[in-house]
Amino acid sequence: MTPTFMQALRARWQSADTLVCVGLDPEPAKFPARFANDPDAVFAFCRDIADATAEYACAFKPQIAHFAALGAEDALSRLIVHLHAAHPGVPVILDAKRGDIGSTAQRYVAEAFERHGADAVTVNPYLGRDSVQPFLDRADKGVVILCRTSNPGAADLQDLPVAHAGGTRPLYQHVAETIARDWNGHGNVSLVVGATWPEQLREVRAIVGDMPFLVPGIGAQGGDVEAVVANAKTADGAGLMVSSSRAILYASSDDDYADAAAREARVLRDAINRCR
Numbered sequence: 001m002t003p004t005f006m007q008a009l010r011a012r013w014q015s016a017d018t019l020v021c022v023g024l025d026p027e028p029a030k031f032p033a034r035f036a037n038d039p040d041a042v043f044a045f046c047r048d049i050a051d052a053t054a055e056y057a058c059a060f061k062p063q064i065a066h067f068a069a070l071g072a073e074d075a076l077s078r079l080i081v082h083l084h085a086a087h088p089g090v091p092v093i094l095d096a097k098r099g100d101i102g103s104t105a106q107r108y109v110a111e112a113f114e115r116h117g118a119d120a121v122t123v124n125p126y127l128g129r130d131s132v133q134p135f136l137d138r139a140d141k142g143v144v145i146l147c148r149t150s151n152p153g154a155a156d157l158q159d160l161p162v163a164h165a166g167g168t169r170p171l172y173q174h175v176a177e178t179i180a181r182d183w184n185g186h187g188n189v190s191l192v193v194g195a196t197w198p199e200q201l202r203e204v205r206a207i208v209g210d211m212p213f214l215v216p217g218i219g220a221q222g223g224d225v226e227a228v229v230a231n232a233k234t235a236d237g238a239g240l241m242v243s244s245s246r247a248i249l250y251a252s253s254d255d256d257y258a259d260a261a262a263r264e265a266r267v268l269r270d271a272i273n274r275c276r
C-alpha cells in the first residue's frame with residue numbers, strides 16, 4: 001500500500017537521518033550559462049539540483065509561483081513525476097499557500113494532488129476551517145498550514161492579540177492550538193513556523209506537541225540552525241523539515257552548480273544533526 005505523506009516523512013527522517021527540506025524555486029536569471037538556450041531549462045535545472053541533493057533531503061518543496069510566473073506549470077508536473085520515480089522515498093510538498101471558499105478549495109486540492117501529483121501542500125488558514133476542510137479530508141496527503149511565517153511582516157497580523165484565559169495571546173498561538181486540537185483528526189497536518197523566529201518556534205512547539213513543522217528561513221533569510229533545532233525539535237530529535245531554497249539552488253552559478261548544491265545540503269544536514 002502507498003504510504004501516506006506522514007508515514008513517508010517519518011520513514012525518511014529515520015532512514016536518511018536528515019531533516020533538510022530542499023526548496024525548488026527556479027529563477028532562470030540565476031541559472032548557470034549552460035541553460036541559456038535550453039527551452040526546458042526550468043525542468044532540467046531543478047532535476048539536476050534534486051538529483052544531486054536527494055540523499056540529504058527529507059522532502060522536496062517546489063514553490064508554485066516560481067513555475068507559474070514562467071508559464072512552466074507543465075515543467076512542475078514533470079518535475080514531480082521525476083522526483084517520485086528517481087527518489088521514491090522523498091515526499092514532495094507543493095508550496096502553494098492555497099486558501100479559498102470550499103468549492104474553490106476543492107479545485108486547489110485537485111490542482112495539488114491530481115494535476116501536480118504532490119504529496120502535501122501548503123495552505124493559508126485565514127479563511128477558516130471550511131476553506132481547509134477539503135485538504136484535511138485527504139488523509140493520505142499532507143496539509144502544511146501557515147502559523148507564524150518567516151517574513152519580516154509576519155507580526156503585522158499573526159501577532160494580533162486574541163482573547164485567551166482571561167487575558168490575550170497572539171493570533172498565531174490561537175491558530176496553532178485550534179489546528180492541533182480541532183483540525184487534525186486524520187493526523188495529516190503540519191505547521192509552517194519560520195526559522196527567523198526562534199522564540200515563536202519554542203512557543204508553538206509547546207502548544208502542539210509532536211506535530212511536524214515546515215521551517216523556512218534558513219540560508220538566504222538568515223535563520224539560525226542551532227536555535228531552530230533547540231527550540232523546535234520533538235522529543236525524538238526530529239519533527240522538523242528545515243527548508244532552504246536559494247542557498248542550495250544557487251550555491252554556484254558555474255558548471256559545478258549541482259555539486260555545490262549537494263555540498264550546501266550536506267553542510268546543512270550536518271549542522272542540524274549536530275544539534276539534535
Ligand SMILES: O=c1ccn([C@@H]2O[C@H](COP(=O)(O)O)[C@@H](O)[C@H]2O)c(=O)[nH]1
Pocket residue numbers: 023025063095148149150151192193194216217218219220221243244245246247
Ligand atoms: O513563512 C514562509 C513560508 C514559505 N516560505 C517559502 O520558503 C522558501 C524560502 O526560500 P529561501 O530561498 O530559502 O529563503 C520560498 O519558497 C518561500 O516562498 C518562506 O520563505 N516563509
